[in-house]
Amino acid sequence: MADLIIDAFSSQTRLRDMIRAIRGCKTAAEERAVVRKECAVIRASISENDQDYRHRNLAKLMFIHMLGYPTHFGQMECLKSIASAGFPEKRIGYLGLMLLLDERQEVLMLVTNSLKQDLNHSNPYIVGLALCALGNICSAEMARDLAPEVERLFQSRDPNIRKKAALCSVRIIKKVPDLAENFMSPAATLLKEKHHGALIAGVQLCTDMCKVSLEALEYFRKKCTDGLVKALKERVNSPYTPEYDISGISDPFLHIRLLRLLRILGKGDADASDCMNDILAQVATKTETNKNAGTAILYECVETIMSIEDNSGLRVLAINILGRFLSNRDNNIRYVALNMLMRAIAVDAQAVQRHRITILECVKDSDASIRKRALELIFLLVNENNVKPLTKELIDYLQVSDQEFKGDLTEKICSIVEKFSMEKKWYIDKMLKVLSEAGNFVKDEIWHALIVAISNASDLQGYTVRSLYRALQTSSEQESLIQVAVWCIGEYGEMLVNNVGMLEKEDPLTVTESDAVDVLEAAIKRHTSDITSRALSLVALLKLSSRFPSCSKRISDIIIEHKGSFVLELQQRSIEFNSIIDKHQNIRSTLLERMPVLDEASYNSKRKSGSLPPTASAPTGASPKLPNGVVKSPAAPMADLLDLSSDDAPVPSSSGGDNLPDLLGGSLTSLPSLTGQAPSNGTDILMELLSIGTPAAQNDVSTSDLLSTNHNNTPSGTPLERLSPPSPFSPQVSTPTATTPVMDLLDGFSPTLSMSNKKSSTDPYFSGNNGPVYPSIIAFQSSSLKIEFSFSKQPENLQSTLINATFTNMSSNIYTDFIFQAAVPKFIQLHLDPASSNTLPASGNGSIGQSLRVTNSQHGQKHLAMRIRVAYKINNKDVLEQGQITNFPPGL
């Protein structure tokens, strides 16, 4: 019987035919057709329970599986084949089991019994098969059931069985770590093996046990360190063993495994480390390195020396070996040297610094793998002393590097420059260089940060805007360079023209007002410019229109030209700006004052906290984090809304800025503000002021208009679209009263109108839900304030949670202008509804309620987390409280 099957199999007419047919296929469709036909035949054969062809069917299925087609229907055939008596059937059955099944399938449980029998089989090859299969695919349950069998096989006389039992145990203890202690003493015995296979498997088992159990680590450290050192010594000193020869080196794999286990035992233990010093020194000096196999051993040895407890002599030796590797001509060896140096930094940064020049050369290598390693290494090597020359080298290289490497390189350079930006001028210089060389690769948040920095460096603004102007003359195709330049020219245009704030070594620059406008016009007309650049240019033009009277007419023409733009955002801005130029001469100059200084600290902390989306490039409709604090109080007259004219310069106060949405209708406060924070760069803010009111200006308060505006403010493809979904707007922006005053600004300017105050509202769609119940929590408590959260969920939508927040005043003062804000990680969406009131009575006599709706897009994998900020006033004094909420009940 067995012969017959083997015969059918080894003649292989049908299997060969199938493979030939598949090879002959010219297209993927042809291949699919052949496979479909074959599968149909196999299925038919399976359903007839055709034993003669089982072997061949399985062989075919393996081939089909390798090509990436589903073969689940053959799984039961594997089990049947395993259950049969002959070795060849079992062999193909087990192979099929390992290839076609995986540990998640229920079917696998059915094989436990066959495995148990085969583990006790008299034929050692069959025992070997069963061990191998168990070692490759066993599940936790099978591990528990069969562990005693495997443990028994450690005693087998056949070393080939012992080695497989050991590796099988590796999987068992990984699946069920509790079983580790059963295998501790058998594993220790294996370390005395002479048979290479059994020894290497034993070492592997010990290594894995040390990883899962501290107890095992201590055990092996005490009992086996000496033995392992001796074993390694024997291998190093033993005469040549041809049967384990790997290109002239005797069994490098065993050397490597031994060194690896020694590393684990020596790490954090001075005695064990001491014990292995001699042999490590011997391996490090005696290993032949003209062959790859020898280098592999040396590489492992160096890593062990770096990891075990301090022995300065050995470490010097190791670093020298790495230096030799690094200067090797073989790219593989240079790669591993860079890899090792990364780890060596933690041990001896000084020694690695010595190789800086060579590493820097590797950054310029033609091989992408080496470049990537080297760049990461350089990034770790940068410190205050070498940052300037290194940055210069990297930026110089940026000019000639491959396009695909520029992204990584730019990111690292920007990161270095920002980290070591003690000198403002140096920071600005380097950033401008990067922007001119690789502006298209610079992330938005990087150039936003640059703008914030420029806005804070009043003595460098003139210099910066002139440098930008110069840079733009030579590299006009870098998007983010254009954006920064356009913003700066809009803000500091007169410094450009009049050479204000010249630095000592700076060359004077002759730029006329018309030249400056040329630049802006070019940016807006450049057909590859994205919407952000064009919108920024429009704002810059508007600003210059009041400062450059000579160009006023020309600017007005450019703006009028864009009134017909097909891009809604640009069209809207042009119309608004045109109206400012035409109808509001009296307030224009004050309206177009320079931006107040942006709050650097708050921008940076926001960036660090990660609440800033990676590409928050455009203004969103919902950006109450406006740092220009132009609004004094919600009830202030309209003039205050754009009050840049008041004598006292507007102080950037974030709490003031937060009131802006109040002004425009209480409803806007409830936008998912902090989740989609727009960058604090000032342009957006002005745009915001001017664009929010548009629907009203057309005397047609339509919700959909506002929605589409907000949508269009976002350049397509940025995550902001996701972060500020239009839906939250719909239930709220429906009160014409709230927006009317803005309409007046643009069309009539009537100071008599005052703002409607925040309207209190309870949200309609939070009533009447009955989802799963979660305990309430005290989300935040200080001596002055308590915030409680209660939760509810709708059963059909587990991702969303409704949170009812209750704020209680614990102090004896009344809180006015109470505002609650929240920020969440990116995988969560947040929607804040209006609060029930903005005044919180003292001593717990009443509370404010507010609803939040969060949608956790990774529900079940990640927990909710939230940062909160509460701003209020006590006797007109601003108070700010912040906190982080991590105690959400699980399952939200």
Place this chain on the structure above:
Amino acid sequence: MGIRFILLVNKQGQTRLAQYYEYLTLDRRSALEGEIVRKCLARNEQQCSFVEHRNYKVVYRRYASLFFLVGVDNDENELAILEFIHLLVESMDRHFGNVCELDIMFHLEKVHFMLEEMVMNGCIVETNKSNILTPLQFMDKS
């Protein structure tokens, strides 16, 4: 674990052998094979034999028209894996006598049996060629 997968791919990027030591769905397998094969085949002879991909490394070596790709954990000894690939090729050579792509295609199961003797659960278990080939010869005899 060490080794995550072993792939044999020809110059046209067709898979000739695939052995995974961690579970991946069919879709993810073909996506992964496509990605790394594209990456490795694009490299030239002078470049190093290691490619970083997602959270692991691919060590590859080319023999005539066949590429041997081995996916390993980041802390694995890359140079040793290169030797392992060579050992695999030598073992196949000894069994088939100057092995070629067709030998592997038509005797896929034998290559798997060989691999089974060399690697278990992602760990190298045997490096002696006669030990690797004995079970195979036993089957041919029976």
